[in-house]
């Protein structure tokens with residue numbers, strides 16, 4: 333098992349801080365009315381996302397969810413097209429046709445951030461199957477939530493990956509809630525990782541999902557096994573979302589009171605900052621990273637705001653390989 | 664040209680495309696045992712990896728086909744009976760139809776979903792769907808719906824090579840039908856090109872799938888009475904060859920649309936609307952539809968037979984507008 337190098341800690345901190353600042357600024361500007369639609373932030377889940385992504389090679393595959401901003405950033409995507417997508421600009425990663433729930437950057441191995449809960453799991457199975465059949469040897473990391481683990485698609489996908497011994501890492505970001513439904517009331521098992529047993533699948537339970545290193549280590553074991561031809565693993569990471577389910581729902585849906593208070597004290601970005609500071613004895617590089625991220629965020633915002641909107645005609649592109657013929661006279 | 668069955672034309676299309684391109688593979692339930700006869704010889708030639716038996720997990724394996732296509736494979740999914748697609752609707756409608764679009768063209772999904780419409784043989788409502796119209800209302804999916812072995816093979820081969828998801832609706836009432844199909848592996852029919860199955864001047868019948876041979880019989884019968892009936896087979900519903908349909912109606916001024924699907928929001932409804940919008944001034948009689956009424960197909964044979972389009976219903980619709 334590989335231990336993390338200091339460089340990897342710094343890299344992890346860089347990516348987690350990018351998510352933290354990207355989400356914070358996006359929420360701010362969303363509340364000012366600059367960004368249309370709903371906005372699902374990954375604040376609080378940075379260690380779960382980045383710890384998992386960093387266990388992958390650059391060309392490995394990844395499938396994500398409606399809470400989609402963190403995953404591409406965690407896998408080192410350029411933030412400019414991501415931010416531009418939130419702003420519904422033509423330069424957005426999806427050309428302004430996907431938005432907050434679909435920030436998928438295929439150039440970094442993403443195969444989608446899909447907003448129908450659970451729908452990404454079969455896709456991840458197929459990516460691993462396809463990659464095996466084409467002899468590529470890539471691993472597919474599949475993010476999903478506690479809520480998604482109750483969907484039929486989850487169970488079909490785990491069974492298929494198990495019987496076909498596919499290189500998939502199913503990574504559950506268990507943030508305790510599916511909108512207003514607590515996992516404690518909705519999930520029949522104490523730990524979602526326990527569900528692996530039903531498919532004779534290896535599992536990993538990360539009880540401290542706010543700790544970057546714990547997430548990385550568990551995911552890394554799963555990735556190693558997948559690459560060694562030992563098939564899939566179900567990894568459960570206990571984490572928490574710090575924000576509302578989504579911005580623009582108009583009101584607080586559930587008062588998570590003391591539970592939220594408690595988790596806010598376990599801030600994954602802060603935990604990693606302290607850990608690195610203790611390791612090296614100073615904050616010089618951490619400060620450098622912080623100002624670098626500030627600059628990147630400003631550049632991403634600048635890029636987004638200065639980009640133009642798509643044209644209505646663009647709504648007819650990318651349905652098929654051929655443009656949809658326009659005989660509709662909508663003008 | 665050799666005469667082969669509809670089923671054999673499917674088998675040949677799959678065989679030839681799998682032999683040509685190692686990225687093409689077949690997956691579905693009970694494939695290896697070759698229950699429907701469309702996989703004869705495939706397992707021996709290509710092995711269990713590329714002729715892949717799946718468990719009963721339609722949503723799972725249809726989604727897996729989507730994922731595999733995203734990374735460069737070209738899956739053909741044999742769903743056997745078209746009614747089973749309902750279990751996989753999430754993957755079909757949310758992933759397969761929309762991924763290219765929602766991600767701004769970053770990805771393509773070259774896959775084929777093959778489904779048999781298993782009606783007309785007392786299998787009762789749950790197994791007898793002709794459900795292609797639902798998918799005409801879902802952008803992002805292409806639809807082929809062949810009416811004879813020649814078209815079946817040529818369209819399926821084109822579908823397998825197409826870079827977009829294609830649904831192949833295969834009419835079970837035509838399975839044992841034989842027809843001439845060219846030998847060799849270069850028989851292709853482009854998507855979106857209708858075929859005039861019979862030329863005529865007095866009225867047009869636009870017919871779909873199993874409706875085509877019925878329309879040809881009706882045209883034959885009316886021919887004996889001195890009427891000249893044109894039969895147009897769209898062959899693919901998405902894309903739809905509007906031009907051939909409209910040109911035929913402009914020529915004849917009269918049209919019946921035959922569609923084995925239930926009437927409301929059927930392919931016939933859409934085709935009728937297009938004709939009304941584009942060729943209204945050419946019409947000399949109302950557009951009539953011969954479809955399945957909006958009730959389920961019953962198990963009892965006389966009831967099922969009465970509800971489905973038939974040669975006699977087509978003849979009587981034509982007579983209404985010819986006189």
Ligand SMILES: Cc1ncc(C[n+]2csc(CCOP(=O)(O)OP(=O)(O)O)c2C)c(N)n1
Pocket residue numbers: 398399447448449450476477478479480481507509510511577
């Ligand atoms: C199939 C489906 N049902 C319902 C929804 C509405 N919805 C969006 S997110 C969500 C909760 C998902 O919970 P979880 O999987 O735990 O992810 P989290 O939001 O906590 O990240 C729900 C119910 C949906 N998008 N898709």
Ligand SMILES: [Mg+2]
Pocket residue numbers: 477478479505506507508509510511
């Ligand atoms: Mg959750």
